[in-house]
Structures are given as C-alpha cells and as structure tokens.
Amino acid sequence: MARKFIVGGNWKMNGSKALIKSLVQETLNGASWDTSKIEVVVSPPAVYLDAVRQAAKPEIGVSAQNIYSERSGAYTGEISVDFLKELGVEWTILGHSERREYFKEADEFVGKKTAFAISNGLKVIACIGEKLHEREADQTTAVCFRQLKAIADALTPQQWASVVIAYEPVWAIGTGKVATPEQAQEVHHAIRGWLAENVSAEVAEATRIQYGGSVNEKNCVELAKKPDIDGFLVGGASLKPEFVKIIVAGEAKSA
Numbered sequence: 001m002a003r004k005f006i007v008g009g010n011w012k013m014n015g016s017k018a019l020i021k022s023l024v025q026e027t028l029n030g031a032s033w034d035t036s037k038i039e040v041v042v043s044p045p046a047v048y049l050d051a052v053r054q055a056a057k058p059e060i061g062v063s064a065q066n067i068y069s070e071r072s073g074a075y076t077g078e079i080s081v082d083f084l085k086e087l088g089v090e091w092t093i094l095g096h097s098e099r100r101e102y103f104k105e106a107d108e109f110v111g112k113k114t115a116f117a118i119s120n121g122l123k124v125i126a127c128i129g130e131k132l133h134e135r136e137a138d139q140t141t142a143v144c145f146r147q148l149k150a151i152a153d154a155l156t157p158q159q160w161a162s163v164v165i166a167y168e169p170v171w172a173i174g175t176g177k178v179a180t181p182e183q184a185q186e187v188h189h190a191i192r193g194w195l196a197e198n199v200s201a202e203v204a205e206a207t208r209i210q211y212g213g214s215v216n217e218k219n220c221v222e223l224a225k226k227p228d229i230d231g232f233l234v235g236g237a238s239l240k241p242e243f244v245k246i247i248v249a250g251e252a253k254s255a
C-alpha cells in the first residue's frame, strides 16, 4: 500500500498577520498540487490558527503545535482540543523536541496527549528524535524506541490511523546540519521495524514517517527518494516561498 507523502510546515514561534497574507493567501493558495499524491499541513502559533484556517484553501490542513490533556478548566495558557475543533483545525503536533527540552514534557505525557487528541477526533504529528550526545553514544534507536513506546503504550491499534511520526534528530533542527538521506533512511527503517514488531505489520506498513531537521529546497529531493521517508516536517524553510518547492518534491515521489 502506498503511503501518501505528507509535508508539514512548523512555524514554531514565528509568524504575523503579514505572513499569513503573503505566505498562505498568496503563495500557498496560489500553488497547486495533486491531493491524491501529497498532503500539506501548516502549523502556525495558536493565536493565528483561526486566521490561518480561514485564509488557507481547504486542501491545506491546519495544525496546532501543542494541546493540553484536559478539555477545559483552570489550566492557564493551555490549548483545548475543543478550541481546535471549533476552529476547524484538524491536526496537532505533539512531543516536539523543543517542548520536550524547554518545557520538560516527558515521554508519558506526550503519549497521554497523543491518545487524548485522537480520542477527540484530531490527527497527530508525533515527534521523536535523539540529541547529538545520544547519537554519538550510539543511543539513536534506543532513544527513538523509548519515545515511540510511550506513544504506542497509550494507543489502541485503530488509533494509529490518525498518527504521523516525525523523526527529527535534535542535532539537525535549526542548525543547517541535515541528516544525510542514508542516516535518515536508516532510522526511519528502524522505526518501521519497531512498529512491525511491537504494534503490527499493518500499522508499520501504513504509518507515515516524516523527516524533520534543516529540510530545504536543495536537500529535499534526495531525502524524498528514500523508501521509508514519507514526508517532511519543515521549520525555517516553511516560512518562505521555498516551502512550495518542498511540496513539489514530495509530490514527485508519488508520481
């Protein structure tokens, strides 16, 4: 079964009304792609979700960057799944390395929020990935599998249909130091193997695994060719018109 390539743009804590106009309304809405070959999702900061959902054409999915594990109440500053549903936001990123590092999100908390989001009808881009010292200590797959297990432990087999895994080696994020296609493929293949062994062969075959970390218009073509790379989660380059070139590279893979 072919997995549909999925390109996500994680704006992180960047953006403005002006960017929504130039990037979403003009550049992305003006570009065209075959939705049977590629899925496109943009993830602006929470305060701009409503504006982006309203500005973006329907074939662009919109994603939050985080949610909380309760629907409402005294949780100052947090984002409810109900808010997203009311706005027509279909996705959330969870477990991004910046959330894990700066906001101390633990593996189990990411797993809990992943299950909660899916139970409430959202689709989830769940992020995993090792830090540089972990790679250097040969801990890459051990770290990825530990983070993956916490997600898998929280999910039923059916819920995997709503999950995309983003493999984002922390040393490649925002550094300009992209993983080579071979390095990325090796980890993606291992992740798929882990899913086959610990969830099911069907889930392993169907689950899309995005690569994230300094993806740009120049390196995306070679990365996209690798058999276990089913998409990208793009940071910096998703704020620029070159994001369209990354979408086109993904579309070409399915052609």
Ligand SMILES: O=C(CO)COP(=O)(O)O
Binding pocket: 010, 096, 168, 172, 173, 174, 175, 176, 212, 213, 214, 215, 233, 234, 235, 236, 237
């Ligand atoms: O963290 C990322 C996407 O979630 C990757 O960011 P960069 O593409 O800026 O390295």
